[in-house]
Amino acid sequence: MSTSIKPKFIPSKIKGKEGVICLQLIHNRKVKLLRTRFHLHLFEWENQPEHIKTGLASEIQTIRGLIRLLEMRGNYTLEKLTDLYKNNSFNGCLFTFIDYIVKRLIDGNRRKTASILLTAKRNFERFLCGQDILLDSIDNDLMRKYENWLKSEGVMKNTASCYMRALRSVYNQAVKRGLTTQKNPFSNIFTRIDKTVKRAVNEDTVIKLKNLDLSVHGELALARDLFLFSFYMRGMSFVDMANLRKGNVKNGYIVYVRSKTKQTLTVKMEDCMQEIIMRYERQTIDDYLLPVYTAQNSDNTSQLRNHNKRLKRISEMVKLENPLSSYVSRHTWATLALRKGVPVEVISESMGHENETTTRIYLASLGQSVVDKANAEIIRLDNNSTSYQ
Numbered sequence: 001m002s003t004s005i006k007p008k009f010i011p012s013k014i015k016g017k018e019g020v021i022c023l024q025l026i027h028n029r030k031v032k033l034l035r036t037r038f039h040l041h042l043f044e045w046e047n048q049p050e051h052i053k054t055g056l057a058s059e060i061q062t063i064r065g066l067i068r069l070l071e072m073r074g075n076y077t078l079e080k081l082t083d084l085y086k087n088n089s090f091n092g093c094l095f096t097f098i099d100y101i102v103k104r105l106i107d108g109n110r111r112k113t114a115s116i117l118l119t120a121k122r123n124f125e126r127f128l129c130g131q132d133i134l135l136d137s138i139d140n141d142l143m144r145k146y147e148n149w150l151k152s153e154g155v156m157k158n159t160a161s162c163y164m165r166a167l168r169s170v171y172n173q174a175v176k177r178g179l180t181t182q183k184n185p186f187s188n189i190f191t192r193i194d195k196t197v198k199r200a201v202n203e204d205t206v207i208k209l210k211n212l213d214l215s216v217h218g219e220l221a222l223a224r225d226l227f228l229f230s231f232y233m234r235g236m237s238f239v240d241m242a243n244l245r246k247g248n249v250k251n252g253y254i255v256y257v258r259s260k261t262k263q264t265l266t267v268k269m270e271d272c273m274q275e276i277i278m279r280y281e282r283q284t285i286d287d288y289l290l291p292v293y294t295a296q297n298s299d300n301t302s303q304l305r306n307h308n309k310r311l312k313r314i315s316e317m318v319k320l321e322n323p324l325s326s327y328v329s330r331h332t333w334a335t336l337a338l339r340k341g342v343p344v345e346v347i348s349e350s351m352g353h354e355n356e357t358t359t360r361i362y363l364a365s366l367g368q369s370v371v372d373k374a375n376a377e378i379i380r381l382d383n384n385s386t387s388y389q
Contacts, residue, residue, distance in 0.1 A: 003027040003067050003081065005060050009045040019045070021052070023059065025078055032078045034063075034085060065092040069136075072181065084178065093132040095121060097179065098170055115301055120166035123150075135180040138171060143185045157190065164191045199322050200335035206231065207381050208318055220317075222291065223310035225276045227329050229290065232273050232379045234265075234350045235330030238307060242292035242300045249289070258352045265352050268372040272379060333378060342374045350374055 004026045010033075011019040018039040025032045036059055038052055048056075066084050069092075070076035098121045105114035125131075127149050133142075143164070150160040168186045175182045210228060214221035230236045239259050248256050254267045267273075276290075283291040292303055304326060311324040330351070337347045 003063075003078075005063055007056055007060075008033070009040075009042070011042060021045070021056065023056075023063065025063075025081065027078050027081070030078050032082060034082055062092065069179065092134050092136070092179075094135055094138065094170070095125065095132045097135065097174055101170055101173065111301075116162065117166050117170070120163040123155075123163050124167060135171070135174050138180070138185045139183050140185050140187055140189075143167075143189050147189055158193055161191050161193060164189055199325075199328050200331040201320070201324070201328060203336060203381055205318070205320065206332065206336075209314070210381075212314070212318065214314075220310050220314055222280070223307055224314055225279065226290065226292070226307060227311060227324060227326070229273060229276050230326065230329040231333055232270060232276075232375075233267050234375055235333040236267075237330070238292075238304050238326040239300050241290060242288075242303060244289040246287045246289055261352055263352045267375065270376060270379060337374065337378050340377060342378070346374050 004024075006024045006026075008022050008024045009019055010022050018041055021036050021038040021040070022033040023036060025034060036056070038055060040052065044052070063081070063085060066081055067076075070081060070084075098117060102114045102117055102121075105111070105117070124146065127146050147160065147164070150163070155163075164186060168191060171180075171185065174180050206228075209224055212224060214224055226238075226241065230238070230241055233241070233254065237258070237260065240256055243259070244254070244256060248254050249269065252269050254269055254273070255264065257264050280291045285291075285293055285295055292300070292307075297303060308325050311326070311328075315323040334347055334351060337350070338344070
């Protein structure tokens, strides 16, 4: 049996206050009222403004879309219908559902995942020329066309895979919620992580960066110093570096919790690190250790984007074949450590890797001095150092 939908005005019990428009649903002789977002006075209900008419038509269309979906699955109840309507901010379209998921991620303080999903959404919007698409319209043919479009746009394989994994996650959530039926649209679509050559720079390049005169380029000087600081800190990530506070400095060490793995890392404060901290101590806000955030911009994602743009300009100045990025410092530290004979297990410990279970059992007996010695050896590039013993 089909469901009838009829708008009804429910006046307020308080004199002079706006009433609310509800949608009366009748299915299998059962009646249920759904409150909409529209509030208005009785005279407005009798002479509905155009935006009310348009809004109600949109709400009814949303419910009819849900009804079609539920009908495909067999019998349904008004409770199931209203639950879908209330809990999913759903109008049958992909981008609307993505916005709903993003809001939930942000509310759960999962901003990094939300940022990745929004980036994937923007890219897919470009492919679709800005038009939203029904979840029911997503199939393997469409995703293959999107995959080919990404290749034609010169998007790197791992970046394309990241977009696909994000969209697949949203699609699977929609299927789980009963918002669409499973059509396996990502079958035979590349969603793995391709092995890539790590873009570490050599020892001479690090020394060249250290000695580069950027005295008349304040922003570039800061980018160079942040790159070096990350390197000195055993390849510290940009977000961890940005969030360092003065309270992280304790008894000659910098102690912090790595945001990605939630591991506590302890790095001995070397002179080269202290020099950078002192150089910028008057430019920091609040009690931050480094001037990554400003009073106008405390978003680490946009600051990372600015940082990488500046590193690219520096790369051009020193004529590097591959541009620097915040992550190059991490690869560089690990690569130079390996070349100097630092044991792999010490490198793993130094960088806070989380997937070295066997190694970590072995490392449980290593003292802090072993890691300190490894880092001191690597970052003293201008000395004639011997291999790590």
